[in-house]
Amino acid sequence: MKRIILFIFFFVSISISAQTKYMIYFKDKGIDYKDRLSKTSEFYKEAEKELSSRAIERRKKVLGEDYIDYSDIKINAEYINKIEKKGIEIVHVLKWFNAVSAFLTSDEYNELILLPFVEKIEIIKTLKSESNYSYLIGTIPEGSDKASPNFTYDYGSSLNQNILSDVPFVHDMGITGEGVFIGLLDTGFRWKSNPPLRGRNVIAEYDFVQKDGVTANETGDVLDQDSHGTSVFSLIGGFQNGEMIGPAFNAQFALAKTEYVPTETNIEEDNYVAAMEWLEGLGVDLTSSSLGYSTFDKDQRSYSYADMNGSTSLVSKATDIAFSKGVVTFTSAGNERSTSWGYITTPADAYNILSVGSVTGSGGVSYFSSFGPTSDGRIKPEIAAQGSNTYRVTTSGNYSYGSGTSFSCPIAAGVTSLLMSAYPYLKNTQVREIMMQSASNSESPNNDIGWGIVSALKAVTYPNLRESNGNIVITKAFQNPNQMNLQTLKLHFKGSSGIEQVIAMNYQGGYVFTTNLPQFVNDESIVFYFTYESSEGLSKREPANSEKSYKMYGGKLNIITSAKSEEEIVLPEEYILVQNYPNPFNGSTLITFLSKDNNYAEVEVFNVLGEKIKTLFSGIASVGKNNIYWNGTNDLGESIASGSYIYSLKINGTVLNKKLLYLK
Structure with missing residues (x-):
């Protein structure tokens, strides 16, 4: 037996490549998962200091006074110090996942995995886009150069993409995005000298690749690294009267550069998670990322369609955590319709994100727009906007037409910002619902355009x-x-x-x-x-x-x-324990519970005398749906007797019980 163990350990050691980026997960944060957070504790006070007053107020809309949870607690500094003393440089500290990212050699990996406070170490996936993912250049749409008729603003050649979603009518009502704080995640942003962007209200910007405050191209970036993000910014918030106008040009913006563009567009998942944590803490109301991925760099395992389930990729989990804290989250559906993949890409599979498909200027489905459903059967994308032949600015300040769900996403997010500007009191769950219910296909949603093309006017006039x-x-x-x-x-x-x-x-x-x-x-x-x-x-x-x-x-x-x-499964407003299925059962049964936040949870089975039979789950719950399968055995692995049993969910002071029937 010892020889087998040594052989396995040796095999793992030599199979891990040097200079690989990993997520190092810790077992705790210096406070036990089971301990409820006291508002007078130092843990709570430190977590609260990490949040802007705006972030706290946004959280209160959905969480009330219990707006700090375990995911907000800072990582134990002692754990980080012990790793750094070994000469290992921490790249990102990710409190939501109680983990840090770092480049490790195989020797460093083998040393860290034995530390008593390390839970696990996993390779960070470098997601790689498909070719042509953003710049599917199209011909100039007929009539796109016509002057804007009888509107307050002259939309120039951006008129069609705006009028398809009824944006000019809402602008004429005086709603232009004021009061909404938008976070963008992309390749970089050349905005300070760009005509439609230089007057925008940018509150903060950060480069998560080079770890500085510059999101425009700088030394170390390839030519036009910031090209895609610049175009995206113009589509959601640009303003140059007579040339182009984005729906939410009077909003505030925070810019996060998360992608490294050597020859193809890549993003490491920890960059995305770090950016989401930063944006949420700043207090953004909405995030938009025109990123969608299904394949990885060479020698890494690609996601399969089965992984498009909302609970596998780090980026999907991060968007749902942000949503649980009150943020409206957007992402592009992907451009895979005509490829062998076809389906939406991550993080479009996330439970609560609004994934955006693309339509043409006349409302037909774009030939490239990825389709649903998710692997667990949810309709995707949720909504759509024009993504074929959209008019956008380039890094030079000139204009051109481009296509992709990368470009329909910021338009839809901008439209949603108008709704949020009109009604600042809305919870993110309400915003998500209104955008879907007011879209063009709400009576018969499908896996091409979901609930349909977004309408700013119908959203704002929806009760x-x-x-x-x-x-x-x-x-x-x-x-x-x-x-x-x-x-x-x-x-x-x-x-x-x-x-x-x-x-x-x-x-x-x-x-x-x-x-x-x-x-x-x-x-x-x-x-x-x-x-x-x-x-x-x-x-x-x-x-x-x-x-x-x-x-x-x-x-x-x-x-x-x-x-x-x-x-549809969205963020629940309370903890929910679902009836097991099938019930009665004689093989295995599925037990599902829904969590509104990331808190410690236990699911246990008891007999009718109140004696514990089995612990099915013990750990931090995922936001949204949590699935557990039980095969009718006790904690010793022995088959239980036929009869009635009670299964119980305990989470954050809430206890929920349901009955089930086991038949041999």
């Missing part, structure tokens, strides 16, 4: 809910209140009683109407619609189709118009 002084307030906007008889707007709703009630909506000025809703029973289904008279005395209804209505549920803040969205 929304908020809590205020113990009341639930419903808000509804109209594009042209001056064409309405303001006193006639009514809300019609029907709850479980089946009796329709009518409430007058109150005009708040501008384009907004509100009213307080009565109290509803939790989870009670309520359908509703609006009626009013036009200034010409004509009766109007919204939705216009009398067979359609909006729907909401008591105790929830989301509003839907299509049943499909109810089946």
Whole structure:
């Protein structure tokens, strides 16, 4: 036996290449996973200092006063010191994953893996894009040079990509992205001297490749390293009247350079995670990354389609952690439709991210736009925008046309920023839902364009809910209140009683109407619609189709118009323990729980006498869905007797129980 162990150890040692980048995971942070965080502890206070006041306020919208969790606790400095004393340089410190990244030789690997505080060491994957991933240059679209008709701004040749998503109409309402803080992750950004970008409000920028504060090209970068990111920035927030305009040109921006471009576009996953942690701590409201990957550098294992499940890649996990902290996250779906891969790429597979497909200027699916579903069956992409022949700026300050989901993504993210600018109180879960429900294909979502092409106007005029002084307030906007008889707007709703009630909506000025809703029973289904008279005395209804209505549920803040969205897995607002399946079972059964954050969790099975039979899970829960399979054995590996059992989830002070039946 000793010979076998020595042989295996020797084989592992010689098979690890020198100068390879690794993630070194630690067993703890100096505080036990099971310990609940005290707000008076030094751990809590240090974690809070890492967050801007804006980040804290954004988190409070979704997490309340419990806005610090285990993932926020700093990594134990003693562990880092012990590694550095061995002459190893730490590249990134990643508190969300309780890990650091570093380049190791095989000898260093073998030494570190034996340290008592090291949980595991894994190779960091260097993701490599497919060829032609961003610059699929197209011909000039017909009519793209026409002047913008009767709008406040002159969109020049960017008119079509904006008008396809109804952006000019919302700009004319005075909504241009003000108050929204956007984080971009890309190859670099040459913005300071670029005409449509030099006037943008950039709050912070950082290069995670060269580890400095310069995101434009510098010594060590290849020619036009920053080209792709510059174009992306112009598509979401550029402004040069008469030439090109991005949807959210009055937003604030933080720029993260995460990719190294030698001859092809590459990104190491730790750079992406480090950038997401940085952006979230700054307080961004939304992140957008025009990156999508399925293959790795030579000699590394590529992701398979089975890995497109939202819970495998580091980048997908990082986006969902950011979402759990209140950030709206975007990424491009990928350009693989005509390749052997075909499907969306990571991190588009993440549970809560809004992945963006591409359409042509006339609304047809682009020939390159990756399709879904994820390997676990979720519809992807969620939404779409124009990505064929988009008009964007280059690093020289000139303009050209380019294609790719890399370019549809920032347009869709910019459109979403307009919604967030109009209603700063919205939670990220509401923003995600509204963008999908207001898109062009919401009644029949598919794996080509998801819920459809985004519409800034439909999103801003979609009804929304908020809590205020113990009341639930419903808000509804109209594009042209001056064409309405303001006193006639009514809300019609029907709850479980089946009796329709009518409430007058109150005009708040501008384009907004509100009213307080009565109290509803939790989870009670309520359908509703609006009626009013036009200034010409004509009766109007919204939705216009009398067979359609909006729907909401008591105790929830989301509003839907299509049943499909109810089946989608998004960040839960609470901890949920799902009934096992199959039940009864005689082979194995699936137990699923959903977590709203990264906290220590235990799932255990008990007999009817309350005696523990099996510990199924003990560790940090992933945000979203956590799956566990049980084969009907106890902690000793012995088969249990037929009968009823109770399985229990314990997480962050919450205990949830359900029954199951095991039959031999």
